[in-house]
Amino acid sequence: MKLYYSPGACSLASHIALEEVGATYSVEKVDIRAKKTESGEDFRKISPRAAVPTLELDNGEILTEGVAIMQYVMDSAKPGSLPAAGTLGRARLQEALNFVSTEIHKNYAPFFYGLDGEAKAKQTATLDARLALVEEQLGDDRAFLTGADYSPADAYFFTVTNWSKMLGHDLAAFPRINALRARVAERPAVQAAMRAEGLI
Structure with missing residues (x-):
């Protein structure tokens, strides 16, 4: 997985979730104003919302919205770390x-x-x-x-x-x-x- 983040932005919460479960992941910093990644890519081509956090999954799919990312990361990387769905x-x-x-x-x-x-x-x-x-x-x-x-x-x-x-x-x-x-x-x-x- 790869997390696109901006230092101290709301993406920090998703970064923390990845660390909490010991996930294998990489990160790339994004200049939100310029819509550019640290490696020079146009962030709008990676994330249609051009906002952090954005999580690129191992299969290439893109997941946005921190509330969704945090739950997905914890449920998938460490099943049982969150209360079960429906409870x-x-x-x-x-x-x-x-x-x-x-x-x-x-x-x-x-x-x-x-x-x-x-x-x-x-x-x-x-x-x-x-x-x-x-x-x-x-x-x-x-x-x-x-x-x-x-x-x-x-x-x-x-x-x-x-x-x-x-x-x-x-x-x-x-x-x-x-x-x-x-x-x-x-x-x-x-x-x-x-x-x-x-x-x-």
Whole structure:
């Protein structure tokens, strides 16, 4: 398998998933703005969406969307590492992954377009309201987003909340989130993926 990624982008979560299961894979960095891979290929010819993460499978098929990639990687490379399809556990995992995707990730995105003034304040309030829901959920002393066990949802949440520091967004009001982030950051797979992307 080959993962196309951009350092620190949402593709980091897929990179972590590959490390978590000990998959055999390669990576290639992508310049998202220029739509070029590090080897000079036109990324639009590889991935029709021209977005990371993109996973090229061993048979040449292309898989996009991090939520799909993380589940595919873990299910195929290490069967049983995720709750089985059709169980409440799997539904809870998909619930968490989709919440991170639609309510957390997408509420960080506008900051990358140079918000300021009232627009920035409104977007910050929206993001903080979504983060407050996670903070409240963690109030039952669960270790991770879906309960006692780590899942790809935690890697994804860790990845997108990493953007707060770069954007000047303060997470101090969310001590449980910060504790979760610290637990995720300690995982060897997270360390390996971040080191490979030049993030540590």
